[in-house]
Amino acid sequence: MSTSASLIATDIDFERTGFQTGTLRLPYSHDRSAYGHVPIPLAVLNAGAGTGPTVLLTGGNHGDEYEGPVALMKLMQHMPSMTIRGRLIVIPALNFPAFINGTRTSPIDRGNLNRLFPGARNGQPTEMIAHYVETELLPRADVVIDLHAGGASFEHAPALLASPPAERERRALYMDLVREFGAPNTMIMDLLGEDRTMAAAAERHGKLFLCGEFGGHAGCDAANLAIVENGLQRVLRRLGVIPDADTAAARKTRFLRVEGARHYVYAPLPGVFEPAFKLGDQAREGQLAGRLFDPHRPWQAPLDIAFRGDGVVMCVRTLARVEPGDCIALLACETSAD
């Protein structure tokens, strides 16, 4: 073993054909368990090398987002009887300590997995997970789908997040997958130099990467879950992994783009926020977004907060209590696919 090889071990043999379940053993030596590890569950269905692409499906990158993990746990129920081509690697809760704790970040090290790539072999547990994804999982994958939602602090309109590759041929397949997923909304994302996310890691490895936000407030919404499940089926069918999938045709997706600072609404002061909008509204520049009350001086007039640009409200804060710098809303403008 080279010194750069991950310290996370598994009994899963990714090259073996057939269906396997098991865990990734994340070493975690602590007061209650000196030689302990955190078992991160996964399932692999492999039709054999050369039969088709490897698709890596992950949820629980953040621990308080549930539609993805539920969709993947449901998929696992069918995997033993599925006939596929290629290989499916399914991990419903990638940051498992965070998922079991029901929080965005890990209770062990406060690690936000999606800001810790490429991770570290000898790092904190969350960094070790990122390092395993970077060194063991991404190299094996052709297509990666990482399922998110807004978490406890956000409600997100169901949206696939797409960062289309520049190269023409890969871009054509990528946009095909986006249309096949058929989310009501597709937000075209620019990585903007952020290289700590799983999206950036997948890009480094030259893999096709899709992620998405499907709900929020740390709940599991039935309609958003259906969007995820149907979208996954159609993408897997398009990739030839489950060529016989019987899934309704994709509905046309609406393409949107977040255009910088003007699309974000932030709290400038601490307080209690009264919104003047709801998810999905079309907002206009200068329009009242809401009022911020000072609970220590409730008799004082609230501070009016205005939208700084035009756009559809795609994401809203679920918690009325705010501190300076908290994001209250995120807008996006309709755009063409290119």
Ligand SMILES: [Zn+2]
């Ligand atoms: Zn997330």
